[in-house]
Amino acid sequence: MFSRFQRPASGLARSLSTSSSNNTAVAVMGASGGIGQPLSLLLKLNPAVTKLALYDIVHTPGVAADLSHCETKAVTTGFVGADQLEASLVGAEIVVIPAGVPRKPGMTRDDLFNTNASIVANLAQAAAKVCPKAMIAIISNPVNSTVPIASEIFKKAGVYDPNRIFGVTTLDIVRANAFIAEKKGLDPADVNCPVIGGHAGVTIMPLISQCTPSVSFPADELKALTERIQDAGTEVVKAKAGAGSATLSMAYAAARFTDSLIKGMKGQEGVVECAYVASTVTECTYFSTPLVLGPNGVEKNLGLGNLSAFEEEVLKAGMAELKGSIKKGEEFVAKNF
Ligand code: NAD
Ligand code: LMR
Numbered sequence: 001m002f003s004r005f006q007r008p009a010s011g012l013a014r015s016l017s018t019s020s021s022n023n024t025a026v027a028v029m030g031a032s033g034g035i036g037q038p039l040s041l042l043l044k045l046n047p048a049v050t051k052l053a054l055y056d057i058v059h060t061p062g063v064a065a066d067l068s069h070c071e072t073k074a075v076t077t078g079f080v081g082a083d084q085l086e087a088s089l090v091g092a093e094i095v096v097i098p099a100g101v102p103r104k105p106g107m108t109r110d111d112l113f114n115t116n117a118s119i120v121a122n123l124a125q126a127a128a129k130v131c132p133k134a135m136i137a138i139i140s141n142p143v144n145s146t147v148p149i150a151s152e153i154f155k156k157a158g159v160y161d162p163n164r165i166f167g168v169t170t171l172d173i174v175r176a177n178a179f180i181a182e183k184k185g186l187d188p189a190d191v192n193c194p195v196i197g198g199h200a201g202v203t204i205m206p207l208i209s210q211c212t213p214s215v216s217f218p219a220d221e222l223k224a225l226t227e228r229i230q231d232a233g234t235e236v237v238k239a240k241a242g243a244g245s246a247t248l249s250m251a252y253a254a255a256r257f258t259d260s261l262i263k264g265m266k267g268q269e270g271v272v273e274c275a276y277v278a279s280t281v282t283e284c285t286y287f288s289t290p291l292v293l294g295p296n297g298v299e300k301n302l303g304l305g306n307l308s309a310f311e312e313e314v315l316k317a318g319m320a321e322l323k324g325s326i327k328k329g330e331e332f333v334a335k336n337f
Helices: 011-015 037-045 060-067 082-089 109-130 145-154 169-184 219-230 234-241 250-264 308-336
Strands: 024-030 049-056 077-079 094-097 137-140 164-167 195-197 204-206 273-280 286-294 298-302
Touching: 011 137, 024 037, 024 077, 024 082, 024 204, 024 250, 037 049, 037 060, 037 250, 049 060, 060 077, 060 219, 077 082, 082 109, 082 308, 094 109, 094 250, 109 137, 109 145, 109 308, 137 250, 145 164, 145 273, 145 286, 169 195, 169 219, 169 234, 169 250, 169 273, 195 250, 204 219, 204 286, 204 308, 219 234, 219 308, 250 286, 286 308
Parallel strands: 024 049, 024 094, 049 077, 094 137, 137 164
Antiparallel strands: 164 273, 195 204, 195 286, 273 286, 286 298
């Protein structure tokens, strides 16, 4: 039996597969960026990753040369520019996509749509052609739209498998765990709080009533904590004051998610992560909920679980925006591809 939200094992070690018999080929698209570089480092440290392809439109030869000196197994190769895009994807079992521009203060994630939609669509087209069976993990914002975009591209290529395309929302869970632990004086490694919905403002829906260990807060504190989790990306964007958005915590979160994908793919049982996927759980056609990960991607969707009255309201408040973002992504592909 799967627990509804069982956190992967603990520490940074928590995030890394321990079986050296795993041999996984991972491609990072946007590998020279603020997220791409530390994410590539964390993947290079993962003993289950044996082939690491780093693609970007700039700087990957240097990033790959640098990383390749780390004394770990993953054979690391840099690919630069559109001419080398398809080569970077050959043999990839997992494609992680942090390519695209980040927010500056005052912007919403949706303000990134005009630039990032085409970037993700083009990368998805190449993946659909070269490694159609790979797990696709999309970090590029606005995730609420870029996942529908990639999915539509895979549909057009005739290779769509809804169980293999993920929007990475792990940072929302990581933040919820960190903030709850801080408030309650707990070890963050012991805290598991599911966060469902999407990945932007009110579409980020923390389920604090389902946290393990069980925690409770007075109503005003619960509201403030929920809003802090929803606005945490903006908190970082403001603090970085024009120098981008979360990179290090995102690299950590994506390394954790990739490691969970690997564990599921290699047959480890009971691997559960929340992620934004094609869904029939609510009236939104894409929605993040806890998922059991297996050899073919999503093995089982664990759904919403029991929501408190407060969480029911949070759920209602985010649905319209999420539906709009999904439609926008789908229409972008219909018009342009
Ligand atoms: P960054 O600007 O530091 O890096 C982006 C990288 O993408 C750059 O190296 C750039 O050269 C590369 N790139 C641009 N166009 C490309 C293309 N066509 N093909 C390949 N690479 C290309 O940005 P960042 O801070 O790393 O953020 C990247 C994205 O991740 C942003 O859209 C940001 O909003 C998003 N993000 C998502 C989450 C999440 O929780 N899902 C968290 C943080 C950031
Ligand atoms: C985050 O949540 O940190 C990312 O989505 C980046 C952003 O723009 O907030």
